[in-house]
Amino acid sequence: xxxxxxxxxxxxxxxxxxxxxxxxxxxxxxxxxxxxxxxxxxxxxxxxxxxxxxxxxxxxxxxxxxxxxxxxxxxxxxxxxxxxxxxxxxxxxxxxxxxxxxxxxxxxxxxxxxxxxxxxxxxxxxxxxxxxxxxxxxxxxxxxxxxxxxxxxxxxxxxxxxxxxxxxxxxxxxxxxxxxxxxxxxxxxxxxxxxxxxxxxxxxxxxxxxxxxxxxxxxxxxxxxxxxxxxxxxxxxxxxxxxxxxxxxxxxxxxxxxxxxxxxxxxxxxxxxxxxxxxxxxxxxxxxxxxxxxxxxxxxxxxxxxxxxxxxxxxxxxxxxxxxxxxxxxxxxxxxxxxxxxxxxxxxxxxxxxxxxxxxxxxxxxxxxxxxxxxxxxxxxxxxxxxxxxxxxxxxxxxxxxxxxxxxxxxxxxxxxxxxxxxxxxxxxxxxxxxxxxxxxxxxxxxxxxxxxxxxxxxxxxxxxxxxxxxxxxxxxxxxxxxxxxxxxxxxxxxxxxxxxxxxxxxxxxxxxxxxxxxxxxxxxxxxxxxxxxxxxxxxxxxxxxxxxxxxxxxxxxxxxxxxxxxxxxxxxxxxxxxxxxxxxxxxxxxxxxxxxxxxxxxxxxxxxxxxxxxxxxxxxxxx
Numbered sequence: 001x002x003x004x005x006x007x008x009x010x011x012x013x014x015x016x017x018x019x020x021x022x023x024x025x026x027x028x029x030x031x032x033x034x035x036x037x038x039x040x041x042x043x044x045x046x047x048x049x050x051x052x053x054x055x056x057x058x059x060x061x062x063x064x065x066x067x068x069x070x071x072x073x074x075x076x077x078x079x080x081x082x083x084x085x086x087x088x089x090x091x092x093x094x095x096x097x098x099x100x101x102x103x104x105x106x107x108x109x110x111x112x113x114x115x116x117x118x119x120x121x122x123x124x125x126x127x128x129x130x131x132x133x134x135x136x137x138x139x140x141x142x143x144x145x146x147x148x149x150x151x152x153x154x155x156x157x158x159x160x161x162x163x164x165x166x167x168x169x170x171x172x173x174x175x176x177x178x179x180x181x182x183x184x185x186x187x188x189x190x191x192x193x194x195x196x197x198x199x200x201x202x203x204x205x206x207x208x209x210x211x212x213x214x215x216x217x218x219x220x221x222x223x224x225x226x227x228x229x230x231x232x233x234x235x236x237x238x239x240x241x242x243x244x245x246x247x248x249x250x251x252x253x254x255x256x257x258x259x260x261x262x263x264x265x266x267x268x269x270x271x272x273x274x275x276x277x278x279x280x281x282x283x284x285x286x287x288x289x290x291x292x293x294x295x296x297x298x299x300x301x302x303x304x305x306x307x308x309x310x311x312x313x314x315x316x317x318x319x320x321x322x323x324x325x326x327x328x329x330x331x332x333x334x335x336x337x338x339x340x341x342x343x344x345x346x347x348x349x350x351x352x353x354x355x356x357x358x359x360x361x362x363x364x365x366x367x368x369x370x371x372x373x374x375x376x377x378x379x380x381x382x383x384x385x386x387x388x389x390x391x392x393x394x395x396x397x398x399x400x401x402x403x404x405x406x407x408x409x410x411x412x413x414x415x416x417x418x419x420x421x422x423x424x425x426x427x428x429x430x431x432x433x434x435x436x437x438x439x440x441x442x443x444x445x446x447x448x449x450x451x452x453x454x455x456x457x458x459x460x461x462x463x464x465x466x467x468x469x470x471x472x473x474x475x476x477x478x479x480x481x482x483x484x485x486x487x488x489x490x491x492x493x494x495x496x497x498x499x500x501x502x503x504x505x506x507x508x509x510x511x512x513x514x515x516x517x518x519x520x521x522x523x524x525x526x527x528x529x530x531x532x533x534x535x536x537x538x539x540x541x542x543x544x545x546x547x548x549x550x551x552x553x554x555x556x557x558x559x560x561x562x563x564x565x566x567x568x569x570x571x572x573x574x575x576x577x578x579x580x581x582x583x584x585x586x587x588x589x590x591x592x593x594x595x596x597x598x599x600x601x602x603x604x605x606x607x608x609x610x611x612x613x614x615x616x617x618x619x620x621x622x623x624x
Contacts, residue, residue: 011041016077018048021059030055030116035574036062047577049339053116065577067342069443069453085338086455093334095466098362101388103324104466106331106355110363118334118355151523151544154535155516169510172607177517180291183302184263184271185418187235189610191507192313193421196271198409199227199234199262206260207282208275215292216274218267226264230415233263233271237308239316239389241280246373246380246521252544254377257526259305269417276301278526285528296533303538304526307377307519310512313504314376315383316390319366322501324387325399326351326622327358328467329493336459342443343456345575346436346490349566350497353623375543375550377521394468396475399492401429401500421503424599424613428499428568429491431591431615436490438584440483447482456480460489498568502618509559513552519543520551558624568592568618592616 015038022031036048047065054060061081073079092115096107108114176182187196202208202223210223217226226232241258262275272291278301279286289301330351337344366372366383373379378386397403405411405422413423444450451457457479468474480486512518524541527533543551566572569589576582592615603609611617 015040015046015064016075017081018062019059020050020054020062021057022054024057033060035065047574049573049575049577051573051575055116063340065574067345067443067576067578067581068340069342069449070455071449071452082338082340086336089338090335093331095331099384099388101391101469103320103328103391103394103468104331105324105327105362106359108359111356111360114356114359118330118353120353120356120360151540151542154539169507169608170513173511173517174514177514178299180272180302181270183273183306185608186306186309186511187233187263188271188416188419189421189608191504191511191612192309192317193419193503194317194404195235195309195312196233196263196408196410197235198230199232200409201227202232202262203234203236203260205280205282206262206275206277206288208262208288212288212290213262213264213274216264216272216290230409231265233265235261235263235305235309237261237305237312238280239386240308240311243378243382243385243389244380245382246377248369248373248380252523252547254521254523255525256311256377256382256522257304257308259301259308261305265416271416273302273305276305278304287528287530289530293530294533296535296538297527297530300527300533300538300541303516303519303542304522306517307522310518310520311376311378311382311386315378315386317504318501319383320387320390320394321399322496322504323354323358323361323622325394325467326354326497326501328463329497330354332459332462332467336462337455339575341455342439342576342581343459343490346439347493348575349571349573349620350494352566352621353562354497354621357623371550371554375520375547375554391469391471392473394474396477396492399496399500400488401425401495420602420610421613424595424610425499425503427595427598428592428613428615428618429495431588431595432494432499433487433491434591435584435588436494437483437487438587439581440487440490442578442580442584444483444486450483450486451479451481456486497621498618499613501622503612505624506559506561506617507612508555512555515548515551516542518555521547560624561619562623565623566620568615568620570620 018036018038020033020036031054033050033052033054035050038046038048040046048062049065050060050062052060063078063081068078070082073082094107095104098105106114111119173182187193208223213223217223219226219229219231221229223232237258237260239258240256243256243258245256246254257278258280259276259278260280261273263271264274265271274291276289277286278289282288289298291298293301329347333344333347333351337347339345364370370379372383376383397407402411405426410416410419410422413419416422444453460480461478464470464474464476464478468476477485477489480489519542521543522541523544524537542548569585569592571585576585596614596616599611599614603611
């Protein structure tokens with residue numbers, strides 16, 4: 001990092017813009033310029049933030065760091081600069097449909113085609129093939145890869161590739177994964193804590209009777225009464241019904257199921273499973289499995305649910321609802337908000353590397369014949385069908401964290417005391433919202449100013465039209481008319497790109513590294529009758545050695561933070577220069593620090609701490 005001083009003798013008058021150009025000197029060399037500081041003859045300092053790569057011999061024109069709305073620009077030169085910047089950006093950041101029905105993504109086939117400003121500093125660092133192979137080397141599991149198709153001999157055999165990191169969640173999972181309490185707990189605080197909902201009536205497609213579940217109920221009430229009292233919960237994997245299983249490897253037939261799982265809050269306030277049906281259509285070949293069944297019948301039914309949960313988690317909760325949605329926010333921001341706009345300055349740290357990581361994933365991970373096909377039953381096109389089906393549930397209100405929790409009937413702390421994902425998520429949501437409100441009140445003195453901000457309205461419209469494909473039912477606003485609505489909208493964006501992604505990404509090694517707890521594929525079809533399942537059959541159903549190794553490499557690589565990770569509220573790049581915003585940022589950090597302390601205190605002496613939504617573990621953006 002170098003700093004350069006340039007002294008100018010003559011009086012330049014009031015400085016409106018600074019032009020920077022880089023001349024080719026011997027060889028082509030990119031230059032990353034952070035900022036220019038001008039000291040005037042009167043001793044005032046003006047900051048001109050850049051934070052961009054200067055790559056060719058074009059000039060870059062900078063404005064000073066004070067944030068301005070379109071209405072604040074009075075002179076022609078500033079208006080023109082603003083318009084030109086957006087025209088150039090719209091040529092550079094183009095929308096493209098990757099698959100029919102998907103949110104649109106960036107128009108680039110590979111990471112190297114992206115604008116230099118949004119590329120990773122070091123492309124090797126995010127090479128999935130390299131990282132997964134490196135992970136397998138680090139985990140010392142590549143010695144099993146030559147036995148790709150062969151089964152493990154028993155559950156204990158999985159320990160050969162299980163890396164013991166003592167006293168961690170993953171080890172606890174390995175020891176307790178067969179227990180009903182552990183199965184139920186993951187719906188609240190595992191890496192996919194978004195599916196469980198309170199059951200208000202038992203669906204007709206799940207014909208559970210009182211006789212079946214009587215021995216699981218503890219309050220001397222009928223099943224109907226338990227439902228009325230709010231003690232019954234349900235998770236339905238209907239989305240997987242009809243999705244094609246992976247056929248890319250003719251040597252291994254792979255299977256999917258679409259189970260329905262009924263859960264019960266017992267007298268200890270723990271959530272435990274009481275009935276599992278592995279298909280959507282009831283009938284003699286689709287029995288309802290119960291805790292009172294033979295041990296291996298019940299265990300295999302739970303394994304099928306865990307495998308289905310893994311598929312929904314990877315493709316819907318993680319890929320669609322954090323990665324692809326964040327990319328939409330990112331592209332719209334670059335296309336419609338100039339660097340001088342306060343909302344660009346607010347959002348840009350939360351978009352860091354998102355377009356780059358998604359482009360890399362389309363290049364290597366989730367493309368045809370990509371890494372995803374190697375170990376996942378939804379590879380080979382199933383994941384594409386899943387995203388297309390899940391688009392109908394991708395609504396604006398479902399991205400408003402408190403609203404979504406309430407819609408699922410999961411909002412009562414008294415009723416459901418151990419739902420840490422909810423408790424921590426609401427605290428972080430409130431902190432982000434309060435910060436967004438503070439920034440909005442600095443620049444928008446009234447609702448009228450919000451309505452008049454043409455750049456903001458274009459940004460919102462881009463997200464609705466291209467991200468949500470103009471679907472009215474998505475509930476995404478086409479325009480924003482009040483400061484209150486704007487605060488909520490910005491909170492949705494910042495929360496999704498930071499907290500929501502952290503909650504569903506960084507627990508993957510903890511919860512998915514013990515393969516029987518999260519099988520990425522199943523090699524035998526779901527059982528159609530009771531009383532026939534043996535331990536041998538379960539091991540035959542679980543992933544073979546090769547797929548287990550790929551899976552382990554993947555969940556390890558995905559759970560790592562970046563080398564120089566920036567966590568929520570860390571804004572080292574000074575896009576904002578004004579004192580009121582700096583004060584708002586300091587207040588935001590103080591609020592986040594308090595949340596960290598509360599979470600740390602709660603987690604003390606817990607065998608299963610919940611820390612994914614602790615702000616010191618929430619990266620600012622989706623970058624892995």
